[in-house]
Amino acid sequence: MLKHADIWRAVDRLAKEYGLSASGLARKAGLDPTTFNKSKRLTREGKARWPSTESIAKVLDATKSDLSDFVAFVHGEAPRTAFRNVPLIGLAQAGSHGFFDDAGYPTGGSWDEIPFPDIPDSNAYALEITGASMEPVYRDGDLVLVSPEASIRRGDRVVVKTTEGEVMAKQLRRRSARKIELQSLNPEYEDRFFEMEEIVWIHRIIWASQ
Incomplete structure (x- = not known):
């Protein structure tokens, strides 16, 4: 019962x-x-x-x-969830060379790893938030799990890398064939606007530890 x-x-x-x-x-x-x-x-x-x-x-x-x-x-049991190690780096490091390949997948031997319940995307990775630029949504020390393969819709929180090497976590406000509008998570920071040719990749945040 x-x-x-x-x-x-x-x-x-x-x-x-x-x-x-x-x-x-x-x-x-x-x-x-x-x-x-x-x-x-x-x-x-x-x-x-x-x-x-x-x-x-x-x-x-x-x-x-x-x-x-x-x-x-x-029923008082532990969930039978499969775990695997997921690559982890700090968000501040993510713009450096050697952490991602041309497709935006984690690469190289400089990543740390954390155990995480297995998800279908074998290229998923985790970023550790540093600083206050993502507050109040993400705070210093929070971890976000990012999926390169997840579909992205308006309103999703995403990680974006630009051709200038900048990596940022934002909310997708609008995306067209030519332009992309990104809303800052911290209202003290400006929203960002880019031509699509300025974007190397955009990945969806699918989970956060808060």
Whole structure:
């Protein structure tokens, strides 16, 4: 029998698995930060309040988790997730020569590595955020997982490399055959506008540790 306490424990364990609080997990999924607060788990009359299927679907999507992982947490088991080592460098290093090939895939022997749940993109890599230019979305020390193979749509957060060797994390505002508009994550920094011929590659951020 599915119990109220088991479902909420699974939510808490999923959050912990990704280094988040319950409110951090809700925020990551685009939900109200109080959605999973303990005060929301019972009504004023003491009746059980269950998380909605929509909220569960959103957190699974935001953490790139499978329903089987969540079910494992419900039953008090560890998710049977395959891990592999993902290349890691600091964002400040990413513009240097020798870290990416012409296609924008990680190359060379200077990368560190971190274990990460396996994803379909074998060329995925991680960047460690340095400084305050990405605040308040990404803070100094946060890790972002980047997928060169992921499709990119308007509004996605992306990592872009220019022909000048600059590498930056921005939000894609608009892209046409000739131009690209990038919105700065930190409102104190200017938005950026480029001709497409000035862009070497653009990759989508698919996960962040926050």
